[in-house]
Amino acid sequence: MKSSSPSTGRSEQYLCNEPLAQFDYSDPMPKPLHRARVTAVFHDIPGVTSIDFAPGLAPRSHVDDHVKILLPPPGAPYRSPVPIPAPGSPAPLLRTYTRRRYDPATGAWGIDVLDLGHGGPGSAWAGSVRPGDEVTVRGPGGHWQMPEHPGTVWMVGDAVAMPAISNALEALPAGSRAVVLLEGGGRSYPLPERPEARIVDIPVTSGGSALVDAVRRLRTPDQPWWAFAHGQAEMIRPLRRHLRIERGLARERLLLSAYWIAGRDAEGWRVMKPEFNRAMEAESGD
Structure with a gap:
């Protein structure tokens, strides 16, 4: 390997x-x-x-x-x-x-x-x-650096997010925790082994609905926490709304990226993504 x-x-x-x-x-x-x-x-x-x-x-x-x-x-x-x-x-x-x-x-x-x-x-x-x-x-390019003392980091994604989640696990400081929700599981992709990380396999569903539901079931950490989520747009949009409005997670503690959307190739998604992001942020109160 x-x-x-x-x-x-x-x-x-x-x-x-x-x-x-x-x-x-x-x-x-x-x-x-x-x-x-x-x-x-x-x-x-x-x-x-x-x-x-x-x-x-x-x-x-x-x-x-x-x-x-x-x-x-x-x-x-x-x-x-x-x-x-x-x-x-x-x-x-x-x-x-x-x-x-x-x-x-x-x-x-x-x-x-x-x-x-x-x-x-x-x-x-x-x-x-x-x-x-x-x-x-x-x-x-890049947007997020792992904080020195993040407390707990929720790492959420579908298959295309596995490399980014692997980077996040490697960067997790000692003494911090991670909850990794991965649609379809790690398959054969070698996620870094971290004793502080709990990895949960989530079944693949249309629009990533099972992944969103799994996040909803998580208990909000008592200590400071962050969320790092990447994947399809149909999953990212309700997830952002849930984390910002229902959980009250501060915007600066949240990094979400919609990598793709069903029914569009990369070029088609690139054209519609700016408006998608504006609408998603507006409905999350940002």
């Missing part, structure tokens, strides 16, 4: 990733683009392709640290790595992945691409990528 540190045995021949110009794909906070070279590809975890890259990005500083991989859409007049600026149209596809591995000594990093059976562009890229290939990457 693959460890949490990227393979660096061949990194010396891949030098630093080549920084590229800023490029805005409807992102209110544009991030730098880089050309990243693949150093290793592993299939040690069933249903997961682990891909490691040479150094070149900023250090990992957030639990939800992530990058966006730019991929050529069907019929594009260019191939990967996507040139910047990309000639002609349509625009490149963006697929977001948590940086699951980061080696502070070398700067090498890696992602895990889960095969969710959708057969989308991200899965196709992960299935064909080989060491030595290059890809254009935007980022890294």
